[in-house]
Every structure is written in structure tokens, then in C-alpha cells.
Amino acid sequence: MTENTWFGYQAERIDRIILQTARMIFRRIETSPREAAIDLRMKTKVVQLDMAKKDIKGKIEKSKRELDVLGEEISKCLLGESRFTDEMLSQTIDRKKQELTQLKKQQQEIVAEARDQQKIMENLSGIL
Structure with missing residues (x-):
């Protein structure tokens, strides 16, 4: 496989x-009764956000590893041992850095949403 x-x-x-x-x-x-349904929806949202956090963390780690490999390829390029040109590597590294920046921004948004969701759940637990 x-x-x-x-x-x-x-x-x-x-x-x-x-x-x-x-x-x-x-x-x-x-x-379910209405209160239990609301509680369940909130918990489901928290689980979804936890999954999203784990997913984005994996993507960030992968992107960092790829940047490391590209960095190693630069030294090969300088020694004339790379099959890539310095321009190709430069463009690829720039794209990877942009991708990493975007992933980190998404991660921050997910963390903020999870924090907000937790606050909502805490407030609702006092009401329900």
C-alpha cells in the first residue's frame, strides 16, 4: 500500500x-430536552475545535520540517551538489514561509474560538 x-x-x-x-x-x-441539547452542541463544538487544533498543529510541524529540508538544500546548492537552482529554492522557501504564516494565523483563530467557546459554556452552565 x-x-x-x-x-x-x-x-x-x-x-x-x-x-x-x-x-x-x-x-x-x-x-433530548432543550438544555441537554444546548450542552451537547457546545461540547461537540469544543471537540471539533480540539480536532482542528491538532490538525493545524500537525500541518505547522510538517511545514516547518519542509522548510528545514529546503534550508539543507541551500547548502547543497552553494556547493554545486543540488539539482535545484538558487532561484527555485528561494521561491519555494518564500512560498513555504507564507504557508507557515497562514497556518499560524489559522491556529491563533482556532485557539481564540476555542477560548470563546469555553467562556460561553462556563456562562451557560450557570444559566442552565
Whole structure:
């Protein structure tokens, strides 16, 4: 099994599990009292945000590793041992840095949303 096939299989498997969980949650919401349904929705949102935080953290780590590899390739280029030109490496590094910056911005947004969601849950727990 190739690496891409394995990741595709894992993604399909995760998607299937998430969809099953979502269906189960929606069934519970339909039969739950209003307060419990609100609580469940809030907890579901927290779980989704936690998953998003883990996902973006993995993407950031991957992007950093790729930048490290490109940095190593620069020294090879300077020694004339690289199959890439310095211009190609420069452009690729710039793109990777932009990607990393965007990922970090997304991470900050997710963390802020998770913090807001936690505050809402704390406020609602006093009301419900």
C-alpha cells in the first residue's frame, strides 16, 4: 500500500467515524430536552475545535520540517551538489514561509474560538 493510499484510507476512515458520531449526536439532540441539547452542541463544538487544533498543529510541524529540508538544500546548492537552482529554492522557501504564516494565523483563530467557546459554556452552565 503506497503512502498516499494509506493516508487516503485513514482519511476516509476518520470521515466515516466522524459522520457516524455526528449522526448519533443529532439523534440525541432530537430526543433530548432543550438544555441537554444546548450542552451537547457546545461540547461537540469544543471537540471539533480540539480536532482542528491538532490538525493545524500537525500541518505547522510538517511545514516547518519542509522548510528545514529546503534550508539543507541551500547548502547543497552553494556547493554545486543540488539539482535545484538558487532561484527555485528561494521561491519555494518564500512560498513555504507564507504557508507557515497562514497556518499560524489559522491556529491563533482556532485557539481564540476555542477560548470563546469555553467562556460561553462556563456562562451557560450557570444559566442552565
